[in-house]
Amino acid sequence: MNADLHQLAAQSTPTAAMIKTLGLVSAICGLIIVGAYQLTFDAVADNKRIATERAVFKVLPAAKSIAEFVALPAGGMEKIGTGETPAGAVKFFAAYDGDGKLAGIAAEGGAKGYADTVRIMFGYQPECQCVVGIGVVSMRETPGIGDKILTDKDFLANFTELDAKLNAELKALANEVKTVKHGSKTNPWQIDAISGATITSRAVGKAINDSAQVLLPKIVPALEQLKAKS
Amino acid sequence: MSASIEIRSAPHVASPRTVEKIMRHVVWSLLPICAFFVAQYGISALASIAVITGACLLTERVFVRTGTQAGSLNDYSAVITGLLLALTLPPGFPLWMGAVAGFVAIALGKALFGGIGFNVFNPALVGRAFVQAAFPTAIATYTPSFVAGRFSEFIPSSLAWPFMLPPDTATWLQSKHLDALAGATPLAKWKFDGVMAGAGELLTSLSGNMAVGPSPLLILLCGIYLAARRYMDWRIPAAILGSAGLTAWILFGLDPVRYPNPFFMLFSGGLILGAVYMATDMATSPVTPKGMWVYGALIGLLTVVIRYYSGLPEGVMYAILIANAASPLIERITQPTPFGKSAMAGMGRRRKGATYPLNPGYISREDASAVTPKKRFLPNKPHKAADKPVKKP
Amino acid sequence: MNVTTTRGWDEFMEGIWKQNPTFVMILGMCPTLAVTVSAVNALSMGISTALVLIASCGLVSMMRNVTPKEVRIAVYIVIIATFVTAVDYAIQAISLALYDALGAFIQLIVVNCIILGRAEAHAAKNPPIPAMVNAAGMGAGFTIGLLSLGVVREILGAGTLFGVSLFGASFQPWVIMVLPPGGFFVLGSWLLFFAWLERRKQRKLAETAENV
Structure with missing residues (x-):
């Protein structure tokens, strides 16, 4: 039983590597989201304004x-x-x-x-x-x-x-x-x-x-x- | 009857009552109702009955031919489905929509489950539920009965081109000097406009131009004939009408202004037709006597609740469909105690396994020369192997 | 070279026919039933899912050598959620009406099991290019599945196709087709059709085997 646990511990990845990977993924994903947000910001705001205006102009x-x-x-x-x-x-x-x-x-x-x-x-x-x-x-x-x-x-x-x-x-x-x-x-x-x-x-x-x-x-x-x- | 030699296992009960014979009697008993329906609404009703029944028979033929469903064409069950479906639809229902309803009723309501005897829901109501959801406007467009010239001209909406909108019946009604309100059913008039119809008009519609369905009085008479000949169990209609009447009566007693009287509840709309012909469908209702009472009471209660508290004026269809779905459960919890086992002795060791008690009032499936599919009842116990400790490698 | 292109093509076709997510694997039923009331909705939903699928499979595959197995699901979900957010912004920028029509189902692409399944079963074990080709095939298969529902439901439910009227003004719409039950009916009919095709194919195979 004890031997099994030791074996498992030996196989598993060190915590540092996990944190490194997660950090890397988060950084990449953060960049992608911010990029997408910046790229689409003006168009989305425009669309929302046009939609509201259209609704008001209709009535x-x-x-x-x-x-x-x-x-x-x-x-x-x-x-x-x-x-x-x-x-x-x-x-x-x-x-x-x-x-x-x-x-x-x-x-x-x-x-x-x-x-x-x-x-x-x-x-x-x-x-x-x-x-x-x-x-x-x-x-x-x-x-x-x-x-x-x-x-x-x-x-x-x-x-x-x-x-x-x-x-x-x-x-x-x-x-x-x-x-x-x-x-x-x-x-x-x-x-x-x-x-x-x-x-x-x-x-x-x-x-x-x-x-x-x-x-x-x-x-x-x-x-x-x-x-x-x- | 076929003259072929049949080899089957016991019990060898020779019953003169076959599925075919019962179905034939049901069709006969439906004929006067259909005849009066045609007298009320003229050739449109006749065309509607013919087209819908034809669609049902054609669909049945396709599925029987391809071997995907049990039974045969001459057991009349598709005729019953077609006739009932036609009677629940407005007489001026566009014929192409009627054909769609007939097709869906048999294909979806019956063939997909394996044919006669295996359907979970009443096929006619499945077809009606489909067209109710697909064409809600057309199905709510009734026309008054006993309109002058009904035998020489069609109601204009009947003859709509396939996939096209039916023409508006309001202008046609105006040309007949009837106001547009005459096109609403008594239930819709009560629900949306607060107008109550009189008792005599509801029962026969003989006195005036009422947009009622088939005559409830005639349906009751035909139902009594069927029950007297033991082709139908009287308990189900009795339970439905009793529970619907009781619920309506209690509500009427609480607030007579808001709720209509129980008589109006019972005889308006399709409650009588549903109680006598739809809910009593053998394949979809419980076989235990106690279960029949529970089943009928459920339908009656649901009908009144849907009519009063939902957005729809009529609730019989959904009430019966819900009760159809519940009937295996009802059957399970109302198993009769076998002779020799009192309730006390049965405590703690409930009978298991048997689902269909031998009920002499009903014919068994084998007599229908129907092909029974293999049923596997899996033991409701955890698998033995799972209990064993997992071997260590 | 030639061999690899054929393999790539096979990989692509796998998702469209043999392992079609909608009709064979019956995956992603939530958007399939909910947003296919019109062909346009179905097509845009399919394309959005396909884009998320391709991009996230590509990134998962690129990171497959540095992803420890203990945190792989977390990594996949973060990656998928990122691309879903990006697609969400993109659709808002393109058309608000479309965004309203698709509703919550764009965000729900995150939990679409087709994507997580592809990431886990394929992208995590293959280099980026084959992973993306496979994802593109799956995405195309899903789009075809959605579109085949959307086309039927729009034609029967509104008498139009991609907003173009087919039958003229007096068409009687089948209201049930744009309601939730219509989705189930149409999906069931398509499954019936494909089961029938499969059965016929097997019967033919059996007949030829007998003749030989």
Whole structure:
């Protein structure tokens, strides 16, 4: 037994050799990763910016440039990049048209759909106090049924001027944005569901409502701050 | 019957009841249901039944010919699969999709497992589950029954070109002066719009343009005939309807506003058809009497739970498929105690090995002149050699 | 010279046909079933895996003489993870949409057993050039496997091939094909097809043997 152990010890590699090899491998791999990161950094950043811009421009067609803000939990907002993002802050985008005037605000929202959370981006216009467009950020709804929210013309027509006025105290929406059964939309704050895709349609309504309830009371009182493009 | 000499081992029980005979009776009992289905929906339903059954028979023929599956064409089992599949699909289901469903039902649901008697899941439901997942829009598009001119023209979606989208039935319904809601099944109407259908309409659909499936009343009558002739075990449908009704009744008692009444639960959708014809498929349901009750109760409970709490309006199909998968387990835990061994005496030394008790109500596989594949039951013990100490070199 | 090229070719073809990772060894099923909803996804996943496979097998083979056997798995994993990270950045730089479509499965190339298996079974025992040729064959075989699933699933599930519509606007998509069960059905059908081919080949061989 003892002899076996000695034999094993004699066969095994000295620790120094193992450390040397691991060190060598780590050095080579570190170099490769840093190289890859440096090479692709600009392209990745560009891609991400283009993707965000495209999503915002889709919901706010008048927009030409965007700035990223956070709404602070205590009220008010600040531009991203100035220090740490505080906890509980909600991100949104201010979009400006060609003349540098505020074209609208885009924000994300999410709600549980049929298969998974449906994440959407919606555009809000301060002049009419309404939602003027939606786009899907991510979803896993059944193709052919749930993903009709991207293509169904009647459904998308809900979001040309969806009412999202605040109440008198500016603390919450005057009327909750709500998805109603297909063919029974009567008020401008209601969304006419797609027949056959009611659950996904409801998720869109809930996502807009939840996000707007949190965000708009903070943004609307401080709109002046956004209007100047900095 | 064939006149060839058969040589086989004991028991030499001469039973007049063969698989072929049972299947033939089931087909006969299905014919009135199919006839009423055709009366409800016209030539589209007739074409649908013919095409789907044809697809099933053709697929069966291919697999029997190539020798990859047991059984023969004239045991009628593929006819039953085809008829049941057609009855569970909307009457205006595009015919090419029906053919796909028939092919999948036999190929995937039956032939891959080895043919008649070896399938784990009900073949008709396997076919339906496939097209439900593949064509969710088409399978939810029902048309109302007793539409004027149903014997002279097809429902437009029936005649869609293969691989092409079926035309929208809503415009066709408008030309018949029916609103688009008439195309929803009672269950879908209840689930998505909160509209309840009346009892009489559910049972026969004679009174109006309802988008119901085959008539539950007729299915029950045919089921009673089958059970009375002992071609089907009455326990399974009784257990399913009992447990579904009980669950629905308890929920209805808790909150009558939110949940529909038990009568609506039992007679809407495909529950009766599923309970009488699908769940009782001999190959996929337990053979022990106690097991049948457990199996049926499981289906009834699952159906109600899926209907109430999932995104789908109908849950019978998945309930039966899940219970099919569970039936070997149910069989195992509901083995009857052999005569002479009381529960006390059996304590501590449970019987092992036997899985199929001799049940006179059922014919054995040998009578079907089916080829039984060799089964190897591996002993569930660790290998002896592993216990031995490893020899030192 | 001629002999070595033939051997290299055989080595390459080994991974494509005789030891095809998808259809013969049934390895790497996770990405095979998950990302093959379209031909483009399948192709890019296959190429990414192949690149990681070739590069890591090359490096493993170069280091085979200085790698003590006690730490070899750690070394392999570090090397594989490095190249996966590099490929991950590269895909982000090429297209974010593709990156989102492939999701976590790019990072999961690290634990793809084809790569670790090749490193352990082949690259660690052979000089760099044959190791890389063998890895390229395996990578190509895997890509072909993914592509054959992706093509079927995209044609039936969306009526398109590489995004080009094949049947016109009124095509009825088979939704099941782009859902997870579709992956299993298509993979099963391909396996059935290859088993049938193999069986036919053996029957023919048996017949010729009898005739002789």
